[in-house]
Amino acid sequence: xxxxxxxxxxxxxxxxxxxxxxxxxxxxxxxxxxxxxxxxxxxxxxxxxxxxxxxxxxxxxxxxxxxxxxxxxxxxxxxxxxxxxxxxxxxxxxxxxxxxxxxxxxxxxxxxxxxxxxxxxxxxxxxxxxxxxxxxxxxxxxxxxxxxxxxxxxxxxxxxxxxxxxxxxxxxxxxxxxxxxxxxxxxxx
Numbered sequence: 508x509x510x511x512x513x514x515x516x517x518x519x520x521x522x523x524x525x526x527x528x529x530x531x532x533x534x535x536x537x538x539x540x541x542x543x544x545x546x547x548x549x550x551x552x553x554x555x556x557x558x559x560x561x562x563x564x565x566x567x568x569x570x571x572x573x574x575x576x577x578x579x580x581x582x583x584x585x586x587x588x589x590x591x592x593x594x595x596x597x598x599x600x601x602x603x604x605x606x607x608x609x610x611x612x613x614x615x616x617x618x619x620x621x622x623x624x625x626x627x628x629x630x631x632x633x634x635x636x637x638x639x640x641x642x643x644x645x646x647x648x649x650x651x652x653x654x655x656x657x658x659x660x661x662x663x664x665x666x667x668x669x670x671x672x673x674x675x676x677x678x679x680x681x682x683x684x685x686x687x688x689x690x691x692x693x694x695x696x
Contacts, residue, residue, distance in 0.1 A: 518544065552604075565602075568595050 573595055577584055585591035623629070647656040678685035 565599075565606075568598055568602075570595070573598065 570591055573591065574584060576598075577594075585594055644656075646659055646661075648659050649655070650657045673679050673682065673684065676684045678687070
């Protein structure tokens with residue numbers, strides 16, 4: 508079993524700083540398998556959110572700043588002081604999370620250009636070539652002076668086209684279902 512580049516990088520970083528991640532360092536023993544290393548989380552969202560009160564290096568968000576941000580985002584202003592306090596707390600938690608993500612060491616990590624497999628083998632598998640289209644191109648006819656390709660229409664006889672949709676109808680009128688409705692005179696609503 509081989510590890511991806513990002514897992515190898517995370518393991519190397521954990522090995523360089525064992526005091527920062529005690530569970531990752533414990534998982535790096537020579538007899539540990541990748542499954543053992545990845546089975547225990549080394550962080551949690553709660554640890555990224557941090558304390559509910561801002562630390563001294565962080566400036567607390569003031570109500571005027573909150574009102575200004577809400578105005579810039581075209582969002583409604585808080586209706587009460589409790590709602591305002593809840594919004595400030597939520598915003599501080601979100602900023603704490605962003606700061607924790609920004610502290611991640613990304614040195615040596617290539618930027619993600621797309622969320623897909625970009626290996627040479629995957630690119631070859633996903634590339635459409637002339638041989639892949641040969642069957643479709645053979646079903647075209649050249650028409651007119653400029654020999655423009657036109658798709659030859661084929662009659663497809665499918666079992667679904669033979670199905671009689673009206674076979675279960677209790678009453679029919681030609682090729683339509685008949686649905687009886689009650690009128691007010693007949694006791695209907």
